[in-house]
Amino acid sequence: MSSNGTSPLTPLAQEALEALATAIPPGGELTYEQAYAVLAEEEDLGEPAAKDIIEKLYNKGRLYEVEGKLRLTDYGSE
Template identity: 80%
Template sequence: MVSNETSPLTPLAQEALDALARALPDERELTYEQAYVVLAEEEDLERPAAEDIIERLYNKGHVYEVEGKLRLTDYGSE
């Protein structure tokens, strides 16, 4: 059976998304380098793993890119 909803994030991906959300500056966007640093410091992820997690978040629509910077999609806007 195929669902119209996206599959849930893995626990690691959800933790990474939460860490990125907590680290967002007032501008509400992060450079890729800032995101990699956050994931290294908060989630102990090496660069290749951080790149993979960010790509997964992007592919699932949780983050998007504007002019080379990452923004979170409606994170915690409820």
């Protein structure tokens, strides 16, 4: 069980997070359009599905937004 109180991600959300993590340079960021393109290419998701996954990742604290761009939290450093 997770000690930080968050529920685990679905397999699709985890795969999407990993695809985004691969696409973002360390300490970098992506625009929403870039994130949608990554998920379209890597996970074969259309924009509505990509938006939904990104929203879920955001709500679970795995992504955050700075000046309209997405950044990853340090989820992999656990």
